Amino acid sequence: MADETAGMAGPPKAHGLHRFRPRLEMRQTTSGLRTAAMIAAGLAVGLGLSALILVASGVRPGDLVNEFIVQIFASPKNISAVLVQAAPMIIVGLSASIAFKARFWNIGIEGQMIFGAIGATLVATFDIGPEGLRLPLMALAAALGGIAWIALPAVLKLRLGVNEIISTLLLNYVALNFLLHLLYGPWQDPVSAFPHSEQFEETERLAALGWQSLNASLIVALALTVLVTVALTASRVGYLLNFVHTNATMARAVGVPVVLLTLAAALGSGALSGLAGFTISAGIEYRMTQSFFIGYGFSGILIAFLARNNPIGATIVALFVAVLMVAGQSLQVFYQIPFAMVQLIQAIIVICVAASDFFIRHRVQWLTG
Amino acid sequence: MTDPSGTALALDAITKTFDGFRALDAAHVSVRRGEVHALLGENGAGKSSLMNVAAGLYAPDSGRILLDGTEVTIDGPLDARTHGIGMVHQHYKLVKPFNAIENILLSDPGERYGAAIDALTARVREVADELGFELDVTKPVGTLSIAEQQRVEILKVLVGGAWILILDEPTAVLTDAEGARLLETVRALAKGGHSVVLVTHKLNEAIDYCDRITVMRGGRTVDTVEAKGISQSDLTTMIVGADVHEQRAPSQSIGAPVLQVAGLRAARGDGHIAVRDANFEVRSGEIYGIAGVGGNGQTELSDALSGLTRSLAGIVTLGGTTDITDASAEERRENGLAAIPADRHSKALSGTLSVADNFAVGGVLRGRFGSWLRVRRRELEQAAGEAVEAFDVQGVRSLKQRAALLSGGNAQKLVIAREFSGSPRLIVAHSPARGLDLRASAAVHERLRSARDAGAGVLLISEDLDEILLLCDRIGVMTRGQIVAEFDAPFDRQSVGEAMIGHG
Ligand SMILES: Nc1ncnc2c1ncn2[C@@H]1O[C@H](COP(=O)(O)OP(=O)(O)O)[C@@H](O)[C@H]1O
Ligand SMILES: [Mg+2]
Numbered sequence: 060m061a062d063e064t065a066g067m068a069g070p071p072k073a074h075g076l077h078r079f080r081p082r083l084e085m086r087q088t089t090s091g092l093r094t095a096a097m098i099a100a101g102l103a104v105g106l107g108l109s110a111l112i113l114v115a116s117g118v119r120p121g122d123l124v125n126e127f128i129v130q131i132f133a134s135p136k137n138i139s140a141v142l143v144q145a146a147p148m149i150i151v152g153l154s155a156s157i158a159f160k161a162r163f164w165n166i167g168i169e170g171q172m173i174f175g176a177i178g179a180t181l182v183a184t185f186d187i188g189p190e191g192l193r194l195p196l197m198a199l200a201a202a203l204g205g206i207a208w209i210a211l212p213a214v215l216k217l218r219l220g221v222n223e224i225i226s227t228l229l230l231n232y233v234a235l236n237f238l239l240h241l242l243y244g245p246w247q248d249p250v251s252a253f254p255h256s257e258q259f260e261e262t263e264r265l266a267a268l269g270w271q272s273l274n275a276s277l278i279v280a281l282a283l284t285v286l287v288t289v290a291l292t293a294s295r296v297g298y299l300l301n302f303v304h305t306n307a308t309m310a311r312a313v314g315v316p317v318v319l320l321t322l323a324a325a326l327g328s329g330a331l332s333g334l335a336g337f338t339i340s341a342g343i344e345y346r347m348t349q350s351f352f353i354g355y356g357f358s359g360i361l362i363a364f365l366a367r368n369n370p371i372g373a374t375i376v377a378l379f380v381a382v383l384m385v386a387g388q389s390l391q392v393f394y395q396i397p398f399a400m401v402q403l404i405q406a407i408i409v410i411c412v413a414a415s416d417f418f419i420r421h422r423v424q425w426l427t428g
Numbered sequence: 429m430t431d432p433s434g435t436a437l438a439l440d441a442i443t444k445t446f447d448g449f450r451a452l453d454a455a456h457v458s459v460r461r462g463e464v465h466a467l468l469g470e471n472g473a474g475k476s477s478l479m480n481v482a483a484g485l486y487a488p489d490s491g492r493i494l495l496d497g498t499e500v501t502i503d504g505p506l507d508a509r510t511h512g513i514g515m516v517h518q519h520y521k522l523v524k525p526f527n528a529i530e531n532i533l534l535s536d537p538g539e540r541y542g543a544a545i546d547a548l549t550a551r552v553r554e555v556a557d558e559l560g561f562e563l564d565v566t567k568p569v570g571t572l573s574i575a576e577q578q579r580v581e582i583l584k585v586l587v588g589g590a591w592i593l594i595l596d597e598p599t600a601v602l603t604d605a606e607g608a609r610l611l612e613t614v615r616a617l618a619k620g621g622h623s624v625v626l627v628t629h630k631l632n633e634a635i636d637y638c639d640r641i642t643v644m645r646g647g648r649t650v651d652t653v654e655a656k657g658i659s660q661s662d663l664t665t666m667i668v669g670a671d672v673h674e675q676r677a678p679s680q681s682i683g684a685p686v687l688q689v690a691g692l693r694a695a696r697g698d699g700h701i702a703v704r705d706a707n708f709e710v711r712s713g714e715i716y717g718i719a720g721v722g723g724n725g726q727t728e729l730s731d732a733l734s735g736l737t738r739s740l741a742g743i744v745t746l747g748g749t750t751d752i753t754d755a756s757a758e759e760r761r762e763n764g765l766a767a768i769p770a771d772r773h774s775k776a777l778s779g780t781l782s783v784a785d786n787f788a789v790g791g792v793l794r795g796r797f798g799s800w801l802r803v804r805r806r807e808l809e810q811a812a813g814e815a816v817e818a819f820d821v822q823g824v825r826s827l828k829q830r831a832a833l834l835s836g837g838n839a840q841k842l843v844i845a846r847e848f849s850g851s852p853r854l855i856v857a858h859s860p861a862r863g864l865d866l867r868a869s870a871a872v873h874e875r876l877r878s879a880r881d882a883g884a885g886v887l888l889i890s891e892d893l894d895e896i897l898l899l900c901d902r903i904g905v906m907t908r909g910q911i912v913a914e915f916d917a918p919f920d921r922q923s924v925g926e927a928m929i930g931h932g
Contacts, residue, residue, distance in 0.1 A: 080503060082487045087446070087833055295800045298792055301785065306778040312736050312769065313776070313846075314758040314793050426487055426503075 167227030175333025205333020514585025603722025779832030837868025
């Protein structure tokens with residue numbers, strides 16, 4: 060022990076590694092600027108690693124730039140593809156954000172999307188209500204469908220303490236099987252006899268906006284962003300949800316209606332998921348298919364996580380994920396890169412951004428000597 | 429290599445800054461072999477920071493660390509451990525689902541799990557027996573009481589071979605009896621040749637159990653003195669820079685009952701009935717104290733009255749007429765109840781939210797800062813700023829700063845600012861000065877008195893008999909969930925003390 064310090068005077072001995080030592084300290088405060096910088100750095104590392112992986116699997120570096128930047132942002136067709144893809148992404152991101160804000164871990168986004176689409180399709184197929192009101196009615200039915208599918212887990216959690224992670228997850232499978240039952244049975248398309256619903260009529264579709272393939276689903280998504288932003292950041296509900304999120308015991312003790320707020324957040328999340336199902340059915344596929352929801356549950360959770368449950372952040376991250384999806388599709392087509400690679404890239408970016416949290420919370424010092 | 433003066437650990441001219449803030453400014457302390465050394469100072473004086481330097485958690489900007497007279501560098505907690513320094517932190521660092529042995533093993537995993545576990549179990553049992561620790565080492569640490577968890581932490585550093593033991597405010601979380609037991613253990617350790625640094629706010633602990641006392645203020649060392657012969661007021665002057673002396677100020681006018689509790693029964697989280705048939709009343713304009721040895725139902729009484737847990741039986745009436753027995757916390761607050769729980773960090777504040785938000789949540793719930801659709805931020809922040817000023821909450825660099833950054837005393841002042849903002853009729857305060865330094869606890873007491881003088885009823889539940897005797901107009905002694913005796917002022921300390929243990 061003693062000669063370790065004595066070694067400082069003379070030339071360093073065998074343990075040269077000791078000359079530069081990292082030392083960690085917990086930070087008590089972190090400026091917003093540092094937080095943003097660290098997250099950006101995490102993102103950059105994630106993108107760098109992803110690029111390396113793509114290059115290693117045969118994409119030329121030049122092509123990478125081409126696919127991700129030039130192709131996407133220089134072609135109106137691709138921009139509109141990204142925006143169309145982004146609309147339901149934004150909505151599921153909002154859905155997850157609002158649920159997570161109340162610490163309600165909604166893993167059942169896909170099940171709620173299915174019931175949302177079922178609600179919308181019900182209105183469309185049976186021509187419920189006047190034509191002029193058909194679309195709003197479909198949206199309403201979708202929201203109610205999503206709410207119906209999350210209501211049971213929400214009540215079970217709040218009344219009996221049943222873990223919502225399990226209940227919402229398992230209800231996804233129930234929803235999927237019910238969807239298949241409908242599509243292979245009573246709601247099968249009589250025209251093509253394929254297992255999807257019959258096509259929606261013109262009045263039952265979200266209108267095209269007259270530019271490329273863009274349609275009103277993006278407007279729906281942006282309107283919901285505004286709504287959720289107001290609810291979470293300006294209203295009393297959002298203010299109180301911050302307490303539920305950070306310390307539910309304290310919230311209860313000072314008189315915050317924790318149960319009521321959690322219920323409201325869960326139902327709101329279900330409604331949003333249902334609406335996401337509606338925008339896909341009425342805005343992209345013009346019918347209810349058997350696989351329209353796949354992957355959105357995971358994406359929603361990921362978006363909310365990266366955006367730290369901030370609705371505006373969720374919208375930006377959703378756009379980013381949509382870019383990744385669209386670029387991924389062309390990588391698949393032109394470079395035979397499997398879709399799993401796109402998921403791998405998503406995962407790498409999530410891990411890198413999550414890891415940046417460590418550098419937000421700690422101070423790393425390099426000691427010499 | 430041994431220092432002739434017998435100094436085991438010396439920290440010399442230690443300076444440490446955090447992002448430009450100088451937490452330690454050439455601070456120094458030296459601890460002899462076989463002594464118990466008290467480290468005193470107000471919240472934020474730099475006690476924990478200085479000790480963290482010795483424990484290898486903080487690297488000092490400058491200064492020297494000497495062990496037995498030899499300068500060393502301490503590269504991290506593991507290195508401190510090889511140097512024989514062990515620290516028990518204010519907030520325990522234990523893995524809750526693991527038992528004591530597994531937790532201790534974690535700090536030094538041996539080669540093979542199986543062999544290590546057996547050897548370690550034997551060793552831990554041996555040390556625990558030596559110290560007279562009662563502890564079930566096979567139970568998950570999360571199910572142990574705070575005092576037992578602390579024993580696990582102490583065992584961890586001792587089994588790790590520490591000869592220099594640093595305890596950071598160990599008695600702040602303990603009841604008087606538990607604290608006294610711990611301090612006896614500490615004396616025994618010193619007798620066996622260990623050096624112990626005891627960080628504390630309680631002057632009598634420093635004087636009665638320690639050999640020497642070092643006082644810190646504002647990141648600097650004020651002085652080191654012999655404990656023998658020093659008076660509390662001398663120490664107070666060293667700590668604060670002025671003498672703080674609290675005096676009794678009985679109530680001038682006592683009115684009608686604001687809280688009536690009849691036959692109250694309440695259970696702990698695990699179903700154990702902790703409050704059984706409690707009967708008492710608190711009148712407007714008085715401070716009614718509930719004295720008692722900790723663990724006799726105090727926490728459960730406080731939780732049941734503030735609405736955090738449901739009571740099982742009995743009737744609780746507020747303001748003479750409103751039955752709040754089954755009311756939620758919300759409804760109780762609407763009826764004029766305010767609560768200052770003992771565990772302020774988990775029950776009264778949300779550490780990651782801002783000072784302003786933590787202050788304003790009560791007002792927001794009462795509709796003071798806008799409707800359900802809109803919270804008027806600017807107004808809210810202005811009110812928070814005024815309250816921070818009025819209640820002398822210090823260390824608030826910005827209203828947007830996280831509440832967790834406030835020191836204990838200032839956090840408590842913030843809680844009080846919020847709780848008093850609704851002009852409550854009844855205040856339920858549980859150990860409101862626990863862990864606070866002298867000046868902060870005097871300020872908290874002053875607030876309770878002035879609320880009383882403004883006509884509120886105050887229920888003060890405290891395990892600290894001195895606090896009860898100082899503040900209360902009437903005292904009830906609680907034992908095993910019942911009020912077993914009541915006393916009117918003037919109090920006889922002896923008979924209250926006897927009632928606390930006599931019925932046990
Ligand atoms: N890791 C840290 N980062 C920033 N400031 C710190 C850190 N640790 C301590 N401080 C600051 O240093 C000062 C001294 O704190 P501390 O040593 O905890 O005081 P004490 O233990 O005497 O109450 C306080 O103002 C505190 O906010
Ligand atoms: Mg401290």
